[in-house]
Amino acid sequence: MNTQQQWTALKQQIDIEARAFIHGEYQHAQSGNTFAVINPATDEHLADVARCDAKDAAIAVEMARSAFNCGDWQDQSPAQRKAVLLAFADLIDQDRETLALLETLDTGKPISHSFSTDIPGAAAAIRWYAEAIDKTYGEVAPTEVNVHAYITHQPIGVVAAIVPWNFPLWLACWKLGPALAAGNSVILKPSEKSPLTAIHLGKLAKQAGIPDGVFQVLPGFGHEVGDALARHEDVDCITFTGSTRVARQLMVCSGESNMKRVWAEAGGKNANIVFADYKNLDKAAAETAAGCFYNQGEVCVAATRLLVHESIKDAFVAKVIAASNAFTPKDPLDPASSMGALIDQEHKAKVLDYVAKGQAAGAKVLCGGDVVGQGAFVAPVVLGDVSNDMAVAREEIFGPVLCVIPFSTEEEAIAIANDSPYGLGAALWTSDLDRAHRVARQLQAGSVWINNYNEGDMTVPFGGFKQSGNGRDKSLHALEKFTEVKTTWLRLESY
Incomplete structure (x- = not known):
């Protein structure tokens, strides 16, 4: 690992991308508005980041739905999606130094944690779900002899992932790994307090071969872009980590729109x-x-x-x-x-x-x-x-x-x-x-x-009872929550 002097020198040289990532390109918010990101350890200004709102959310959802419907991602073979996600994980590892520095500048956490734990953990999460793609199977129901009934898991569609500021990249990849592995389109909404590593992921996803529109990043505030995603009729699922208060709000948004699934990992007092x-x-x-x-x-x-x-x-x-x-x-x-x-x-x-x-x-x-x-x-x-x-x-x-x-x-x-x-x-x-x-x-x-x-x-599920949320991150349990379960029933007429 670098010395303190080397990290400080890299800090002066780092090129921070601050725009949203929509349909394979970095773009300013439609409004042109930005918000300041501050280094909490020094109170230094780091960047003016695109402040996305409902207009940007509408565009991103349209692109995500189009990408999903055309099948460029969900219809790839398991081996093809696996190869792309493994390349994505490798690129995260290759950019470990830059991502670790961005994470530490953005959140104030020790560089030793960012470099040795958080960024490797993010890559490992993507890699784990990539490896799981061709190791999951459907089921056949025990039916009468002239019936063939089978159960399959299909991607749910457009997923909005809303993640917190304490482990920005790592927890984002807990969501991205299973959602992308299942064949969905994902819109990532990072916390406005720590958006920089999520934004950086955009170019890595494109380099890895993830099709345009399948992975997008919308920085901004919860009451502007997060609420718009939660209420959008064409978003099929919200996956969230954060406070119990916001989890409740997301459930209300779901009930008042299209009853999209809301998977929430919320607070704790352990x-x-x-x-x-x-x-x-x-x-x-x-x-x-x-x-x-x-x-x-x-x-x-x-x-x-x-x-x-x-x-x-x-x-x-x-x-x-x-x-x-x-x-x-x-x-x-x-x-x-x-x-x-x-x-x-x-x-x-x-x-x-x-x-x-x-x-x-x-x-x-x-x-x-x-x-x-x-x-x-x-x-x-x-x-x-x-x-x-x-x-x-x-x-x-x-x-x-x-x-x-x-x-x-x-x-x-x-x-x-x-x-x-x-x-x-x-x-x-x-x-x-x-x-x-x-x-x-x-x-x-x-x-x-x-x-x-x-x-x-990564092999064990993580989540809580009571007001700590519903659903689970990590393990195959997380992969299942980004799918629809379908039963196909065939009666064989020749019997």
Whole structure:
């Protein structure tokens, strides 16, 4: 990996594309309007990006529908689509340095994360679904002897992918991989806070051989272009990652238009339960800190509620505080940095306001909360004396704030963990195998980790219970949600 000085030099040389990508070409918004993209670590202006609206959405949807109907993509053989998507993944890998730098400048996250994890993860997602294309099969129903009934999966049509700002490229590729592999046309709407890597993808898609109109990128604001896509009668599916509030709005838009499918991965307030019998508390403390403070805490599945047995609470929290020292905000272009800036100054103020609200409700700041430098930096915060009815324990802060909640019995821990409107992730730490399975079965969460936090790969589905959303990203489950299931029934007259 480059040194800090080399990354800084590349920053001065980088050519940022800021236009929308529509029907195979970069274009200004129809209105000519733009919006500023700011580096949250330095408050520097990065680019004026095309501010797309309903007019641009209408054009992109028309192009996507035309591309879908003509069959240039969906009618390619599985081997042909696979080859194109593998080329797409290879081009992402080849542009890893540029994409990583854009991601870090855009979001404030450490360059070590962008370069070593996010961009390779994005390419891996595309590659995984490319490899799955020729390894999925239809079904034949068990019918009477003179009937042949078979079940097939066909592409759903035009998919709008609306993605967040915390892992812009990686989460975009979680959507693009299965949607494109299934044969759909996809319109990608990145967050207005982090659109640069999504825009860069446009030229890579064209280079790879994805037909014009099959992949398009519309930067802009949710209430302008996102709403237009969600209400458009010719969009067949919305796939979304973001807040529960916006997920609800998208469902309303669907109901008021053509009842398009809405697949939403929404918020989380994830419980991390540490039982007194667990033998390696140093490991649990290190993974608790990483689970909460990685990516500045801007992770939907962050371990923000620490439920710890009262008999070990003080000793364990001391270990977590010591482990949090590894997450000191510094220049994101420093490869040694493990913690960068929050997404912008507005979000920084929101995070600090939650800490203040927690204190007003009776919580105590055990460490952190320091404002570092002029950018959107906030040091990790550990709050003690938290009860599960406080706003800091119930609402998604999306920042580096850990709430410590003691419990006395297994039953109480499960009750506290499940007492949340969310159900995205949960973890438990125990050396008792029976307890591990007993508790995991009762936790209301889409992913449960035992003696680890937030491990996984592309083979397992990711998504939540309750208000954490519906549907699943990753795995073959995600591929299926971008298809229509068709039954074809043939009665053989010769019998």
